[in-house]
Amino acid sequence: MAKGIVQFIREKLGAAPDALDSSVLAQAMEEALGEVSSLDSEILAREQRLGRDSIESPDGGEAAGRELQELRSKRDRLTAKCESLGPEIANATEREMIAELEAQCDIAEEKKQKCEEAVRALSVAIDAVIPAAKLVFATQRDFVEAAxxxxxxxxxxxxxxxxxxxxxxxxxxxxxxxxxxxxxxxxxxxxxxxxxxxxxxxxxxxxxxxxxxxxxxxxxxxxxxxxxxxxxxxxxx
Incomplete structure (x- = not known):
């Protein structure tokens, strides 16, 4: 789905700027499915009345048939819309997951660099400790021998x-x-x-x-x- 269509859906739904594309598309699909459910009920009711309308008035039956066909066409369009939104929601979710992982990688990279700096500083400090440690070993050994x-x-x-x-x-x-x-x-x-x-x-x-x-x-x-x-x-x- 083109970015422009997603933007159109966002504007139509009044989505917040920070709302995720996957959430916006899921909301659009939910609303479309709600319309399909309502149309199913209306189509069923009109189908049940169609025979009676045709008996009462041939012209009325013909008009009712056209209206019924329009409802079925609208339902087909909404069903096709829902079918197209499914993969788009999955793709948007995947893109958002990748973006989240990349952001996590960036944070980890920053923390890694700070940790490396700390480790290098520790290594320098250890280098300074070694001569002092050797002196402690020697003087303590001399003390034990003397005592x-x-x-x-x-x-x-x-x-x-x-x-x-x-x-x-x-x-x-x-x-x-x-x-x-x-x-x-x-x-x-x-x-x-x-x-x-x-x-x-x-x-x-x-x-x-x-x-x-x-x-x-x-x-x-x-x-x-x-x-x-x-x-x-x-x-x-």
Whole structure:
């Protein structure tokens, strides 16, 4: 159906400018089908009266026959209109669906570009983190060696922090952002070992463990010093 005909139907129905072509055509078809239904009723009534009109007046019967034929012709035209509107409605619906999908693709493309920019920025940030991470691995390993494995393990400090580094970053990112914890972190919240791992794998607690371990070692030395002091004699002078 030509665009001009669709526009003619829109104007005839008084369709709003933002109304979809498929909706306008469907309304036109609905109205045409309503007219066909009304004509069917009128044609049936006139057919039933035609014989009586012919008996009562030959001229009247002839006029009634012409009117009946005009009604049938009008019905045929409306039926043909409905038959032509069916495929046009399907085509308009398809065009509108394609336009909607294209608009969705445009929005997705825009969001994709923004996401790519964010990922590139994250990649740059990760590049900056790697040297700092290597330094943390080395200094933490040196601390554990200096403190001793037993003292360090009491505070959840182990030689191979690098094995937990990805979890450390994941937990830290989760704690600093308003997002739901991913499945792996949620699993870490259950069970004794999981809770301990979850609790120590963030920077604040990690630094608290370093300080706590060092202070505990200092306290142990102080305790031994106190226990090693000479006790005053209990004998009377």
């Amino acid at each position: 001793g494995d037993r003292n360090a393990s009491n505070w959840g400090l182990y030689r191979n922090l690098s094995e937990d580094f990805c979890d450390l970053i994941a937990v830290e990112a989760y704690l600093r952002s308003e997002v739901n914890a991913p499945p792996r972190l949620r699993e870490m919240e259950h069970g004794t070992y999981g809770r301990q791992l979850y609790e120590r794998l963030n920077i604040e607690r990690f630094m608290a463990s370093l300080r706590g371990c060092a202070q505990a070692m200092r306290s142990q030395v102080q305790d031994r010093r106190e226990r090693g002091k000479p006790r005053p004699s209990s004998k009377a002078a």
